[in-house]
Amino acid sequence: MNIKTTRFGEIEVPEECIILFAGGLPGFPGETKFALFPYEKESPFSIMQSVTNPDLTFLLADPYRFYNDYMFELDDQMAIDWGFSTANPPHVYTVATLKDTLEQMTVNLLAPIVVNWVTRIGAQLIIENKHYSVQQLLFPEGVKMKPAPKETERGG
Amino acid sequence: MLVLTRKPGEKIFIGDNVSLTVVEVKGDSVRIAVDAPREVKIYRGEIYEAIIAENKAAVIAGDMKQLDGLKKLK
Numbered sequence: 001m002n003i004k005t006t007r008f009g010e011i012e013v014p015e016e017c018i019i020l021f022a023g024g025l026p027g028f029p030g031e032t033k034f035a036l037f038p039y040e041k042e043s044p045f046s047i048m049q050s051v052t053n054p055d056l057t058f059l060l061a062d063p064y065r066f067y068n069d070y071m072f073e074l075d076d077q078m079a080i081d082w083g084f085s086t087a088n089p090p091h092v093y094t095v096a097t098l099k100d101t102l103e104q105m106t107v108n109l110l111a112p113i114v115v116n117w118v119t120r121i122g123a124q125l126i127i128e129n130k131h132y133s134v135q136q137l138l139f140p141e142g143v144k145m146k147p148a149p150k151e152t153e154r155g156g
Numbered sequence: 157m158l159v160l161t162r163k164p165g166e167k168i169f170i171g172d173n174v175s176l177t178v179v180e181v182k183g184d185s186v187r188i189a190v191d192a193p194r195e196v197k198i199y200r201g202e203i204y205e206a207i208i209a210e211n212k213a214a215v216i217a218g219d220m221k222q223l224d225g226l227k228k229l230k
Contacts, residue, residue, distance in 0.1 A: 007219065025211055026207045056215060097210060097214040110203070
């Protein structure tokens with residue numbers, strides 16, 4: 001489908017990229033449909049663009065590429081309701097906030113976006129964890145990726 | 157806005173499915189029990205407000221060139 005956007009002009013995105021957020025997002029309760037696509041091929045970043053509001057564009061970051069031990073608990077009933085399983089695990093994104101420089105960019109670890117790519121539904125959860133911040137620095141050691149952990153060290 | 161006075165043990169119903177009970181008042185703290193269907197999300201006010209503020213701050217303003225430095229990251 002074609003989407004009018006302020007940042008990219010008119011873009012064509014496949015239906016498979018359109019995610020329904022039935023409850024909208026905190027602060028944007030009426031925004032229920034977003035296109036979600038990679039920022040660049042193999043990038044840890046994605047773009048989330050409202051289908052109905054050309055001005056509403058978010059940058060998302062894959063939290064596991066930056067914080068190896070990032071975790072939160074998904075409500076059992078939600079996992080069942082959403083049809084998550086080992087064959088269809090939830091995909092997790094965090095919302096990035098741009099600052100004056102990329103070094104100052106932060107991500108919101110307390111409100112991850114969870115997507116079921118099979119049913120194409122999503123939601124922004126609010127988790128409680130005193131170790132995480134709504135403004136966690138993404139690049140505390142400069143704009144680069146940490147070396148990937150060895151396979152044996154990777155969490156489940 | 158409706159403002160009510162309640163004593164410990166007393167309740168407030170919001171609609172048909174949500175009730176608040178004042179459990180205890182101690183100094184400047186009030187303990188409240190919330191009874192609501194599972195699909196009704198309940199958050200502490202300051203947390204929910206912080207998420208709203210951060211979402212609004214996260215909307216990309218300006219052009220995408222400011223992100224060019226991220227292109228090299230794989």
